[in-house]
Amino acid sequence: MSVLKIQNLRKTYGRIVAVNNLDLTVEAGDIYGILGPNGSGKTTTLGIILGIIRMDSGEYTWFDNAYGKKARLRIGTLLETPNFYPYMNADQNLEVVAHIKGEKNPNFDELLELVNLTHRRKSPFSTYSLGMKQRLAIASAMVGDPDVLIFDEPTNGLDPQGIAEVRATIRKIAERGKTIIMASHILDEVEKICSHVAIIKNGHLLAAGSISSILKDTVTIEVASNQPSQLKAMLEELPWATLGDSFKDTFNIEIDEDRTAGELNQAAFERGIVLHHLVSKKRSLETEFLELTKNPS
Numbered sequence: 001m002s003v004l005k006i007q008n009l010r011k012t013y014g015r016i017v018a019v020n021n022l023d024l025t026v027e028a029g030d031i032y033g034i035l036g037p038n039g040s041g042k043t044t045t046l047g048i049i050l051g052i053i054r055m056d057s058g059e060y061t062w063f064d065n066a067y068g069k070k071a072r073l074r075i076g077t078l079l080e081t082p083n084f085y086p087y088m089n090a091d092q093n094l095e096v097v098a099h100i101k102g103e104k105n106p107n108f109d110e111l112l113e114l115v116n117l118t119h120r121r122k123s124p125f126s127t128y129s130l131g132m133k134q135r136l137a138i139a140s141a142m143v144g145d146p147d148v149l150i151f152d153e154p155t156n157g158l159d160p161q162g163i164a165e166v167r168a169t170i171r172k173i174a175e176r177g178k179t180i181i182m183a184s185h186i187l188d189e190v191e192k193i194c195s196h197v198a199i200i201k202n203g204h205l206l207a208a209g210s211i212s213s214i215l216k217d218t219v220t221i222e223v224a225s226n227q228p229s230q231l232k233a234m235l236e237e238l239p240w241a242t243l244g245d246s247f248k249d250t251f252n253i254e255i256d257e258d259r260t261a262g263e264l265n266q267a268a269f270e271r272g273i274v275l276h277h278l279v280s281k282k283r284s285l286e287t288e289f290l291e292l293t294k295n296p297s
Contacts, residue, residue: 131162
């Protein structure tokens, strides 16, 4: 079953096109990252599929329309800054959420264990760190045991420890078989957490698919020698290598996927060039993202 299908979604604000004919499909069990710069249309897209923002045209369906108007009850959300009563503790705030959702038998023990807040469950919300507040918000989104969790910039504003804690929490939720849709502009987090990604800019979809399919197979190698001019000349001549950026006497190159770092080293040796630095690097989502978004849409 497809959890979410978006077709030709469009939203404008006056002359500003926030979402431009967007097509996306999220399957059950995906950890789907919607990645783009600030102002790219991520939050607007989430607002539309949650029924908060009215779209101009297009359509979207949840769960292949299997649940009709009750589909929203199977979705948990965390949008923008968490809002709780500051003088209430975790249990009391979750009780309010459960009452609003009509959940009569919530398992707060399990939820607070999931987000690592059991030890602070009786502390007022006002005493929580930003990371703890975010994790309580994730627990509140889990009330009612939804099939899908939607997070909008879940690590925004957090320190490194807070980011790591939220990341670990999201992974634990995914291990339970939940589908997660996460909007973010932080490339490293998307690459570490998500199984699939859609890259958007100015409302346009630039690429979508599994993380592995988005990243090209081209191998990037970093090389250096005490003979930089000869090395550069050799790299420019090799038909299966493309010379990229350089820093001082170190060069970044891309080689064809059927070639290896060993062959590059052999080619240098045969020309009397000794390499004192040779590192093969996996292409990152950041590299792909910057290439996709460097030209104006």
